[in-house]
Amino acid sequence: MKKRKAAWWVALILGALALGVFVARGQAPTPPYHLQAAADLPAPASQTITTPGDTTNTLVRLSIKPAQRQRFVEAIRGVLEPSRQAEGCLVFDVYQQRDDANAFVVYERWADAPAHQRHLATPYTAAFLAQLNGMLAQAPETLEPRDLVMP
Template sequence: MFTQIIKFTVKPQYQQSFKDALITNKNGTRKEKGNTDMAIFVDNTNPNMFFAYERWQDATAFEFHKNQPYTQDFITLLGDTLATAPQVYKVKDTKPYPVAITPANPEDDIFSIFFIFPIHSEFRQPLLTQFEEHIQHTRQENGNLLFDLYTVKDDDNTLVVYEHWRKESDVWDIHFNQPYAKITGAIMEQAVVGDMQQYMNFVSEITE
């Protein structure tokens, strides 16, 4: 698999045009034979911040994607619209491996998170080991729809958590009170560089 997460920060005056171009790119990408997942999001507190989650069968499928007209049009647009350079995270699967998202119910008020955080190197392996158990238990919670952990290619000291929940209270009121989550949290308090909250982006999927 070839997976990447991209964070875009857009100039305010280009917010709508960028969003429209992102939707066009997503719609084209999802038709590609080699694409297995493509989702786009906007930050809940900053309407000028967008995320793309992209997953392909392999690097060859991604190369095909880069050469499509809608991708080239989107890349051309970036030069004028972005306030800062895009942050591209080429990520690698960890165990347990990513799984398909659990279907939401019509009444669900989906709460999604990108948590991209730097860690002190000595805590890398303890965190990866703890997350194996953490993810197995989390995926069994009724409120969880998706919970994946990734490492970042060429950056051993950054980890990425990508998660979806049926509603926000499933995270704060239920998940973080689970015994395994408390153990993970205690390790995270020591492992993460600085305040964890600064690395959390709460986002909403753009479906139109």
């Protein structure tokens, strides 16, 4: 336990020193993505998470061709509400990157892996994914983070 706390403090101190060096040089590091709610889509929504260890989380960054942006917004809008109403859906939100109107992040949180698999097998998800391929400017970036419960 003491080793873990010591390692955490070392990482914190090194990170603070690195940040100080960048700031002193006028080069403060910027996070790769600044997200905001997409103005032309329904607001983010979520449910209370009671068993965080069982959840399946997915973050997908989608870079959309500029000429396909409106088509993408219409297509993802057709998936939002059915996904949010699906059994086991805790979060299904779409964010737009602040500095890129054609970059979106889809954040999904499901009660468990079977709920996520059922969602992927629905007709509305299949229809959306079939449309998506022609709208992408580049391959999607996908993260599947696990819940971390701090003591």
